[in-house]
Amino acid sequence: xxxxxxxxxxxxxxxxxxxxxxxxxxxxxxxxxxxxxxxxxxxxxxxxxxxxxxxxxxxxxxxxxxxxxxxxxxxxxxxxxxxxxxxxxxxxxxxxxxxxxxxxxxxxxxxxxxxxxxxxxxxxxxxxxxxxxxxxxxxxxxxxxxxxxxxxxxxxxxxxxxxxxxxxxxxxxxxxxxxxxxxxxxxxxxxxxxxxxxxxxxxxxxxxxxxxxxxxxxxxxxxxxxxxxxxxxxxxxxxxxxxxxxxxxxxxxxxxxxxxxxxxxxxxxxxxxx
DNA sequence: CAATTTACCTGGGTGC
DNA sequence: TGCACCCAGGTAAATT
Numbered sequence: 001x002x003x004x005x006x007x008x009x010x011x012x013x014x015x016x017x018x019x020x021x022x023x024x025x026x027x028x029x030x031x032x033x034x035x036x037x038x039x040x041x042x043x044x045x046x047x048x049x050x051x052x053x054x055x056x057x058x059x060x061x062x063x064x065x066x067x068x069x070x071x072x073x074x075x076x077x078x079x080x081x082x083x084x085x086x087x088x089x090x091x092x093x094x095x096x097x098x099x100x101x102x103x104x105x106x107x108x109x110x111x112x113x114x115x116x117x118x119x120x121x122x123x124x125x126x127x128x129x130x131x132x133x134x135x136x137x138x139x140x141x142x143x144x145x146x147x148x149x150x151x152x153x154x155x156x157x158x159x160x161x162x163x164x165x166x167x168x169x170x171x172x173x174x175x176x177x178x179x180x181x182x183x184x185x186x187x188x189x190x191x192x193x194x195x196x197x198x199x200x201x202x203x204x205x206x207x208x209x210x211x212x213x214x215x216x217x218x219x220x221x222x223x224x225x226x227x228x229x230x231x232x233x234x235x236x237x238x239x240x241x242x243x244x245x246x247x248x249x250x251x252x253x254x255x256x257x258x259x260x261x262x263x264x265x266x267x268x269x270x271x272x273x274x
Numbered sequence: 275c276a277a278t279t280t281a282c283c284t285g286g287g288t289g290c
Numbered sequence: 291t292g293c294a295c296c297c298a299g300g301t302a303a304a305t306t
Contacts, residue, residue, distance in 0.1 A: 001298060034283075034301085058299085075298050076285085091285095109284040111299065129301085156278060164278095165300075172299070261279070263298080 002073040004137070004170030005213035007058050010079050015053045017081040018062065018096070018103055022049050025097035029088060034074060034113040037094060044116055045069070045096065056124075057133050057169030062096075067118040070129070074111030080104050134167040137206050142168055144200035151191035151199075158194060159187035160261050162206075171206055174241050175213065177266045179205040181240045186272040187265045188258075240266040 002010070026042035038044070044067070054061040060079075062069040071079070084102045088095070094105040094114050105114065117127050124130060134150075135142045150167045151158075159180065162171045171179065180187050182205035185198060194202075239249050243266060244257035253270035 003299090034299095072300085074284095074300080107284095108286075109298080111283065154277075160278085163299090262281090 001075045001172065001174070002058065002077060003172035003175055003213075004055075004058055005175070005210055007060055007073060007170075008055055008214050009217055010073070011053050011055050011060055014079055014081055014103060017101055018050045018098060019052055020049065021098040022047060023096055024099050025095070027088075027095040027097070028093065029095075030093035030110070033093065033107065033110045034072065035115065037114045038116045041114070041116060044118075056130055057136070057165065058172075059130065061124070065119075067116060067121075068124050070113065070115040070117060070127070071105070072113040074107060074109065074113070076109040077105060077107035077112035080106065132166055133169050134165055135169070137168055137170055137210055142207075143203050144196045147199040147203055148194075148196045151194065154191040156191060157188045157260055158185060158191045158202075159263075159265055161191040163261070163263065168206065170210065173263050173265075174238070175206070175209045177241045178239055179209045181266075181268060181272060182209065184272055186274055187260060187267050189274055240268055242266065 023045040024047075026045055028037050028041060031037040031039070045064070048064050048066065050062050051065060052063045054063060058072060060071040060073070062071070073079070080103075082102050082104055084097050084100050086102065086104075088104065089106075091108040092104050092106045093110070096103040105112065115129070117124055121127075135146060147167065151161060154161050154167075159176055161167060162176050162179075163173065165171075177187065179202065183198065183202040185194065185202060240255050243255045246255050247253065248255055248268040248271060251268065251270045253268055255266055256269055258265050258267075
């Protein structure tokens with residue numbers, strides 16, 4: 001599943017192929033993704049230049065003079081840059097053509113999204129899907145004090161508060177379990193029961209896990225394909241994720257699995273006492 | 275009202 | 291071989 005590291009690696013992968021380049025064509029073969037792809041997308045983008053790429057949480061952004069294109073990869077989406085003449089394959093739903101190359105969205109489960117936010121609709125941050133997002137994990141504002149202050153009225157388990165995305169963005173199911181392990185915090189612990197000192201460990205653990213994954217090119221768990229077409233080679237050496245029953249890499253205690261809000265969670269009962 | 279929980283979208287993989 | 295079922299991320303709706 002694309003989490004923040006995969007989205008960031010994708011952004012870095014496509015940026016040299018799209019930044020500063022003019023959209024010469026748009027093809028939408030399947031408009032029904034998570035939401036409909038705007039019917040006037042071609043009209044909006046034809047002849048326009050991509051000024052820059054950016055990322056907000058797991059949203060990949062293409063910045064134009066007159067607005068922003070939002071791309072979300074959902075749980076099975078990937079972007080590739082290919083020669084424009086390459087015939088589309090199954091589940092390749094949207095093309096942005098840049099002369100001789102094409103940026104192509106592949107998304108079998110269609111949980112992804114392609115949306116247009118015109119500049120006259122206001123600054124990007126006011127978009128309904130972005131307005132409620134928490135702070136970026138690599139923003140200096142993301143620290144122990146932020147986590148502490150934002151969780152005083154949150155009785156829910158820390159795992160679910162992190163996944164909700166309104167405190168900090170980009171911490172998906174896999175890296176959430178990994179970060180909590182590194183911070184030695186049990187996923188079921190109520191967010192408001194955690195103090196500043198332990199939140200300092202957690203903030204650092206989240207940054208470390210995400211940075212490590214970005215550095216190594218993203219997880220290859222399922223659908224991620226590097227933007228240049230090569231397989232992402234990195235598979236994080238998970239401490240706990242998907243390791244139920246296997247020995248903890250630190251203390252050899254059997255890793256446990258549980259369900260929180262329809263999501264699987266993994267933790268070490270010895271290393272993560274509370 | 276804010277926080278929390280539940281339902282939902284899709285299709286690949288799995289187990290019967 | 292077919293088919294019911296599980297699972298995933300993130301949002302909207304429902305509930306507490």
